Amino acid sequence: MGLLSDPNRRRALISLLTRLNSPICVVCYMAGVAWFMGLAFEPFTLRTYMSENAMGSTMVEERFPAGERALTTGREFSAHKKKAGGMPVDWLVKTMQARGLEVFTQRFSRKLPFPDENKERYMVKGTNVYGILRAPRAPRTEALVLSAPCTPGDSNNQAVGLLLGLAQYFRNQIYWAKDIIFLVNEHDLIGMQAWLEGYHHTNTTGMDWSPLQGRGGSIQAALSLELSSDVITSMDLVLEGLNGQLPNLDLANLFYAFCQKIGVLCTIQGKLQRNDWDSVSGYSHSVQTMMLMVMKQASGRPWGDHGLFLRYHIEAASIKGINSFRQYKTDVTTIGRLLEGMYRKLNNLLEPFGLLLTDYMLILTLLLHLTVVQALDLWVQLATPPPRTEDGITDKEQVRHTYYFRVLSVLTPLVISHLTGVALYTLPIQFQEMAVEQFPVSETEAVVLTAIGVYTAGLALPHNTHRLLSGEGTEQGWRVLKLVAVLYLAVLLGCTALINFSLGFILALTLVPVAAFVTPHVPKVLSAFILVILSPACTLLFSVFFFQELQELPVSFQEGWLLYLSVISQGILDHFLYGSLVYPLIALLVYPCWLLFWNILFWK
């Protein structure tokens, strides 16, 4: 209580804060960024460790022999897929039954809010086929899932073949203590969503599916397999799931440990790890890997079929086989042995995986520190007009006079910018049919262009606000508005970062400087330009180019723009199909918050 109630000490503290305001801001921001870059520097990061003892060693003997037969099954599957023109349900059911599994099917259908041009689908109808291998050694209270998507065209046949081969092999082993579910899902994530909702009796997105006829125990872990060639050069583990959720680190470590043991080359974010962390190129390599991970996580998309499992608190990852031009090849038998080893270790798991603790919050604290200092500074300025009397006592009449006006001048921009946000969220889907009739565009283009249109229209907001406000803005007015906006931003970014650190970090990186410098007295044109550059939409545009650059697939501006449009449409689709939160977050909260700063800049 001492520090809080002693007025002299408080005054000293406050004057210190006001005086050192800008240096503290700059130092904190720099420290935050530097710390973040330091994460990529190996000696700074803790070595990855296993927190679960049962996962500790790779002491199992893998004996899976039947790689060639799996490939044959894969080719058979491919032939039947071609004949059926989609999922060969009858053949799969028969084959799985022949391997001694309990086989069930699930039908589902879904009408997308607007056509998905990347995957060319609108009315989706499909069937999932899954077989359950009942645990012979324990009560069937827990289960593991191995899934492979059935994709149109020639890809992923080998994955299904290997899945069936493993099913046959696992059936003959007696040590399983958990049910193992082999799932072949159609229409990648939509099928997976239907199956998971059916399994857990939930319906979050309004999809039609037939209830599951057979269930196993509660799912402990899941792997999704993607394999499109007979031999591969390396394996890639995809972790990023819906809303930037990641599985437990133990799962990733287990995979890398087995890769090392069996001698399979494994990559992180499609890049081979290097040992020379002390050289410049080594460091820049690891920065690139980290940035790729951050961008993928920030997008909030599921980057593999495993992404939806994480929502149900199931540790899951996708395993991708990559075939490039390297000399060193791995055959399917080896991959089968790798998977066998992993499932045997997961089988030993006694309790659910523990926590994934994030040590990254400190970085964000440093970045957000700036907003807090700003807010304090503004509060001090507001609370103490120049003629200061004893102990913060201010002139009464003046304070009361401005009080009502202040409330009004803050409330109007707040309400209007949030209404713009609601418009950005609802209008694109509502207006697509009208737009398609009026203009020569497809539905998808209509949605994306409406979104961009609403976004740009919001920039006219300050003028509209001022027309609504009867009086003219005062010095006090914008300070109060900025105080509200800065606090809003701090809480918003803090909460975002808790759920999805990468997204929170990227937004903080761009929006926090805005919060720091915007006042009505800075040069208008230049600041407006900077503000637009740092707005969420432009951040997304740059991220698209940066992401392509990181993946070593640079694009021209034209292609980049098209990619940008498709990214927006995918983001909206992800929200309506799987319940991704990024689009509503940006539209309903981040964008209105940014508009508040835009409003301050044009304060009259």
Added chain:
Amino acid sequence: MAAPLTLLVILSVTIRAVLYRSSLAEVISERVEVVSPLTAWKRVVEGLALLDLGVSPYSGDVFHETPLIIYLFHFVVDYAEITFMLADVITAVALYMAVMDYNKQVFRKQKYALEADRYPLDCLELIRSPKEMYYIPLKVAMFYLLNPFTILSCVAKSTCGLNNAVIALFILTTIKGNVLLSAIFLSLATYQSIYPLTLCAPALLYLMQRQFIPVNFRRVSFWWFIAQYAFMYLGSLFVIVGLSFFLLGSWDYVPSVYGFILSVPDLTPNIGLFWYFFAEMFEHFRLFFLCVFQINVFFYTIPLSIKLKEHPVFLIFMQLAVISIFKSYPTVGDIALYMAFLPVWSHLHRFLRNIFLVSCVLLACSALFPVLWHLWIYAGSANSNFYYAITLLFNVAQILLVSDYFYAFLRREHHLSYGLYLKRKDGSEATLVLK
């Protein structure tokens, strides 16, 4: 003044009606911050179902509301939404009228004091003008009806809204000086959730002040008034309890409602301080700490009543805050009730010291509750400690808020009797420090 109030009521009812129709209502009614095991609508529905089947509603250890509530909803279950909106409106209007009456009295008292030259000269700027007091009742109604906490509570159909209405009616009748109705509503509030029992101290102080009975232990009139009030209070409590017994035909409800409130068997996380503490505790010490925690709620009555014996309405505010912080199953609806009183003390703003810090912390915590809940329950990347840390911070902020108002109130009173610009003995400027 009636027109703005009507507009306000229409606006708030519209907001609630829209939210009832939206998909948010279902989400909100599941939030642990908004509904407690005592007040959850889901449990009331369960109790009603049991009652319809001819089983005692308390037989399943799900329902913990009082018999009167379940018989109320037995008749109006189809109009539940209207009932809850009505309860909110009644609370707001009752507070509006109560504060209007209270302000008149404050002003009258101030006028007499001014005429008697009781205030030091430099305190003129502390004197409250009728212009600034004119909008306070409306602001109180607005703070209650448009407070997001109240709206959430109403949309979740938490029976907390009904309890608030009873307490608001108690405050209204007390301030109007109606002894009988005050006692009846106080006994109803006590019957609903025990804790409002502590409000009898400010009620007695206020009514005695109004009837010019001195607070003096040696006077017969003092004890006679207390006996009268106690008789009315206990009599109506007896009637209500007896009525409940005859409605259900058994005493099942006593352990199931009051035992449940006092012994805290349900440790579902909420915004209070009980759940984590008792979840972590060894069973051996449970009874002891249970007593400590429950006595804590009632304990503040004595020192606060002594200190604030001249200002019973401020004491009511303090008591409501203490109850809503320290009760065993608090929800945001309880907080909304005492927050509605904040505009009444708007003249204390110049003496508040931590209001900025406290409001920032309260806002941030309110946003962090659902986020950390999501991280704990769904994402699995946080655990109960994170959620409890926010609960703790939220409560510390509330305590700071209340103690800040307490300090400001005492300081204003001090200035009113000793002058605004205090000098030390050596003539230098002095400052007041709370230690």
